[in-house]
Amino acid sequence: MRWLAAVIVGLGIIAAGCGGGVSPETTPVRPVLTDPRLVPTAEPWTQPPPVRYLEGSTPGAPVTTPTPESGTAGVCGDTYVVQAGDTLSAIARKCGVSLDDLLAANPQIKDPASIYPGQQIRIPR
Numbered sequence: 105m106r107w108l109a110a111v112i113v114g115l116g117i118i119a120a121g122c123g124g125g126v127s128p129e130t131t132p133v134r135p136v137l138t139d140p141r142l143v144p145t146a147e148p149w150t151q152p153p154p155v156r157y158l159e160g161s162t163p164g165a166p167v168t169t170p171t172p173e174s175g176t177a178g179v180c181g182d183t184y185v186v187q188a189g190d191t192l193s194a195i196a197r198k199c200g201v202s203l204d205d206l207l208a209a210n211p212q213i214k215d216p217a218s219i220y221p222g223q224q225i226r227i228p229r
Contacts, residue, residue: 186223192216199227 180199196203209228
């Protein structure tokens with residue numbers, strides 16, 4: 105007899121969890137899916153906007169990287185702190201050293217793709 109009462113209570117709990125016993129007036133309204141044909145979309149450009157160049161840049165001009173004199177510390181100093189978005193090749197370019205020299209000076213870096221912000225990297229002379 106107790107098992108029958110437990111089954112009835114269990115079924116009542118399941119029914120309540122599934123929304124059983126809720127009147128239509130108190131049922132929450134579910135969002136209606138929108139027909140994609142009725143959603144407004146952006147109009148294509150009749151003419152693209154004019155190109156704007158960043159201050160100090162000239163279209164087609166080569167990008168130059170300062171190179172330190174032989175035997176002196178790089179333009180970044182003896183160490184560089186990795187910033188978000190940095191890559192080793194970008195750091196090498198910024199500091200005026202080759203990527204191979206940068207890797208040789210930092211044997212602790214096993215995977216060049218796994219540097220992280222705040223990490224200190226030794227810059228070779």
